[in-house]
Amino acid sequence: MSKESYIGGDYIETTGGSNETFAKGKIINNSLEGNFSQNGNRNGIYSGINREAPSISSNVALKRFLVHFRRPSSYQGEYGFDWLREEYFIPMVTVTNDNNGNHINAPTALCKNVASLKQEYLSGVPNNIVPYGIRYYPAWLSIFPATTTKEFAHGFTMHKAGVDLDLQFDELDTIISDGTEIILESTNRFLKVIPEKISVAEVIKARKQSRNLNGKVINYYRLNKKVNIKCSGGALSDYTEIKVFAKLNEEKVEVGKLMVYKNDVIPKAEIVVVNVITGANKAQLKDDYQHLFKRQSFNQALIRAEVKVDTEFDINSLPANDRDVIAFKQNMSGSNSEFIKNTIGKLYDKFGKFKTAEGINGNQNKRTYLFLTSLSAGNVLGSCSLDSNRNWGNFYIVYNAGLKDGHTIMHECGHSLSLPHVFQEGSRARHTFYHGYTDNYMDYTWQAGVFRNGQLYSSGPNIYKGKMFSFFKWQWDIMRSDRSLIFNY
Ligand SMILES: [Zn+2]
Known part of the structure; x- marks a missing residue:
């Protein structure tokens, strides 16, 4: 598909301006009248939960429950895992302000186009199910195949031991120890699931919990x-x-499903890290940034992202009479992020050791350039280039304030792989969420507050700050279509 364009909005990362804290987003614990129904199916589907368990006749009936695959709480981006989070389509979380700063301060579904978001999780599913009249939205997993070269040349050992997932059993009827078996079946011989059978007795040994979806209580x-x-x-x-x-x-009823993303095409993303030297202090990135590229981010889209070149670009060694060099030296300390970014790109296209014939932002360039600098750009942590059509470009820059920030280093690379922010508005955004409420790499670490004096203020931190390791399934699709990826190797 075509690349997403940058249209208006803000493509720099700020530390959030002044922090005008008022109501913080939080999960409400109940009330608000209203029924949610899933795609119009059987409104009030959970209404049976609090009634008495039906008496067991001699004609024993299967108790009704649904099974969902979920990420363990220890998840840090080691594999791709995405699902339709309940707070994305049910008004459960208080959103303080919309993306333009308008006051909301009420429980609000976090995605602004719920119907099309729901469709994402059904698209590509060979056999969608509606157990007990309830539309089922499967979670999606992406893992690398662990193969010999003969079996498949582009396998990768990263998930050789498999990945361990949680299973969640949502009650429709009260689950009892009645001999019911839960059977897990893979539809492909290369995909293995262990165990293949779980007894209901084992399920109810776990602690029974409940959650409240805007007034609907689900026991699980x-x-x-x-x-x-x-x-x-x-x-x-x-x-x-x-x-x-x-x-x-x-x-025997099909009560759950996990979708596993196809993994027979494994593109490579080659990263060129360029340390831009301007003065005595050399920029130094966070120690584990290579690990982040390879094992905590783009691996979710089954992209092998690796630092191929680690190089320096010394501004002091450039021709002192060059116009752009002179302009850069004169203005580089002015904290102007756009000027620093654009001029470094221009200088690198002229003088860089790993420059390309048509320029690093050209369509033929199969690499992504990460420039790091000890120059400050005010409270801007990093920013990504745009190409001549205002699409996301192939290089990005991390300024002094962002050098130790893993989120910035990956977030900007996400832009260079065609991703807009999750709160991007307009027709070129595939889906739009409220600003600062998701654990996605392409979200901000702060919630949008009021817009005043040309600036969007923060209403508080994103509750996932420090743990924003997710890319959504539909973002996997977008990144895998980026022009800079290498498919033949
Ligand atoms: Zn951004």
Whole structure:
């Protein structure tokens, strides 16, 4: 697909301006009248939860529950995992202000286009299900195939031991120890799931919990890291299902599903790290940034992102009579992020050791350039270039304030791989969320507050700050279409 364009809005990362704190976003614990229904299916689907358990007749019926795959709480971006979070489509979280600064201060669904977001999680599913009349939205997993060269040449050992996921059992009826079995079935021989069977007795040994979705209470059990999913022996050439059945005697119902992203095409992203030297102090990136590239970010989109070149670009060694060099030296200390970024790009295209014939922002360039500088750009941490069509470019810069900030280093690279912010408005955004409420790399670490004097103020920190390791499934698709990726290797 075509690249997302930058249209208006703000493409620099700020530390959030002044912090005008008023109501902080929080999960409300209840009330607000209203029914949510999922796609018009059986409104009040959970209404049976608090009634008495039906008496068991001799004709024993399967108790109704749904099973969801979920990420363990220890998740740090090691693999791709995405699902339709309930707070994205049910008004559960208080949003202080919309993305333009207008006052809301009420529980609000965090995604602004719920219907099309829901569709994302159904698209590509070979067999969608509606157990007990409830539309089921599967979670999505992406893992590398662990293969020999003969089996598949572009495998990767990263998920060789498989990934451990939680299983969540949402009650529709009260689950009892009645001999029901939960059966997990992979639809592809390269995709392995362990265990293949769980007894309901084991489920109810876990602590029963409940959660409140804007007035609807759901009782559930969560089995932590209960299931291991692995891909080996070959790659998945299609989106693949792991189906979950509940079975009691002759009755067998499909009550859950995990979708596994196809992994037979593994593009490479080559990163060129350029340390721009302007004075005595050399910029130094966060120690583990290579690990972040490879194992905590773009791996989720099954992109092998690796630092291929680590180089320096010494401004002092450039021709002193060059116009752009003179202008840069004169103005580089002025904290103007746009000037610093654009001029460094221009200088590198002229004098850089790893420059390319058509310029690093050209369509043929198959690398992403990360410039780091000890120059300050006020409270701007980093910013990404744009190409001549105002699409996201192939290089980005991390300023002094962002050098130790892993979120900035990955966030800006996400832009250079075509991703807009999750709060990007307008037709070129695939989906739009409220600013500062998700754990996504492409969100900001602060919530949008009021807009005043040409500036958006913060209403408080993003509650996921420091743990924003997610890319959404539909962002995997966008990044994998970026022009700078290498598919033939
Ligand atoms: Zn950004």
